[in-house]
Amino acid sequence: MPSVKLELGKFVTLRPRADGTHRVLFEVPPRLRPSGWSATIPLPIKEPRAGNLADADEVRRIQQDAKALYEKLQRERRGIVKEPDRSMKVLVRAWQASDEWKVLKPASVQSYKAYIRNVLALSEAAGHPDPTHLSVVDVKAFLSFFNDKPTTKKHTLKVLRILMNYAIGLGWRTDNPCATVKVKVPTAKALIWEQSDVDAYVAAAKKRGRPSIAVMILMLWEIGQRVTDARSFRAGAEYRDGVFKFAQSKTGAEVEIRVSDALREMLDEQGDGQMFVFRDESTGKAYTAERLVRVFEPIRDDVVAAGGRALKMKWLRHSCVVQLARHDATIPEIASITGHTLASVHNILSHYLPRDTKVAENAQRKRGIVNS
Known part of the structure; x- marks a missing residue:
C-alpha cells in the first residue's frame, strides 16, 4: 500500500479495515506539530467516511484536503497562523x-x-x-x-x-472544475403572437389597472425590441415624439424607429412628466425584471381563463419579425427595425415562417395568381 500512501499526500496514513476500506488520516509526527495541532485528522475533512480508495472522486478529495492541511502546517510552523482569506x-x-x-x-x-x-x-x-x-x-x-x-x-x-x-x-488554482461540466436545457419553441392575442392581453392589462403593460405590449408588437431595453426606456431620451432611438443593450446596435400615430398618442400619455416611459403603477418606478414577471402573470391568467393562449411577453420580439415578414418586409428591413443581425432574422424565420399559410398566400399574390 505504500504507493497509494505516497499518492495521497504527505503525512497521510492508512488504517485498513476488514471490509477492504481504510481509515484515512493526516498524522504529523509530534516533533513537527505546531502548538495546538491535532495529532490525527480524518480525511476527507468534510465527509469523514470509510475510505474507498477505488473511488477516484474520493481519492481526489482526500488529496486536495491533504494538500491544504500540509500547506497550513507549513505556514503555522513558520509562524504564519492566519490563512489567506479565500472564500x-x-x-x-x-x-x-x-x-x-x-x-x-x-x-x-x-x-x-x-x-x-x-x-x-x-x-x-x-x-x-x-x-x-x-x-x-x-x-x-x-x-x-x-x-x-x-x-x-x-x-x-x-x-x-x-x-x-x-x-x-488570481493564482488561487491552476484548473477550472467547471470546464468539463455541461448542462442541457430543453429547447422550448416560442409561440408567435397574433393580433387577436395582442388585443386580448391589452384589454386584460387595462382591466387590471396596468396601462403601462398594455402600452408596452403594443410597443413590442410594433417594433420588436427586447423587454430588457423596454424596461429602461426614458421619456425624452430613448423615446421622443413618436420615435425610439437607442443602442440595444446586448448588441450595441443603433436603432431609430417611428411608431404608429395611435401608439404615439398612448406613449406620450404614458410618459408624460415621467422619467421612464413604462413605469410600475404601484411604485412609480421602472419595472425590474422580477417585478414585470409578477405583474404580467395575473394578466396572462385572465386571458387564459377567458379562453386565450398562455404567452410570454419576450415572444413579442420573434412575433414582430414574423409579422414584418408576412407583410413582405425583407430581412435587412426587418433587422433595421428589431436590431437583430441578418443571420438572427434568417434563423427566426427559418424556425417560424415556412409553415405559415399567410406567407404562401403572399407569394401567390406577388405572382399575380391570386388577388389581394
Missing part, C-alpha cells in the same frame, strides 16, 4: 472590482448579479468552502439544487465558470 464572497468581490466587470453592459451586470446570488447562497449553505479546493464533483453537487430549473442551472454554471477562471488569474 466565494471574496472571489466575487474581486471579480466585481476588476476591469473585466467594469466593461460589462448594464444588462449583463444585472443578469450576472442574479446568478451570483445563487452562488453565494449555496456557498453559505455549504459553510463557505474555499473555492481553491472546489472539484468537479463539488460543482455537480452544487448545481443539483437547480435540477428542476435547467435554465437557471445553465446560467449559474456560466457564472461559476467565470469565477473559477478569475480564481486561476
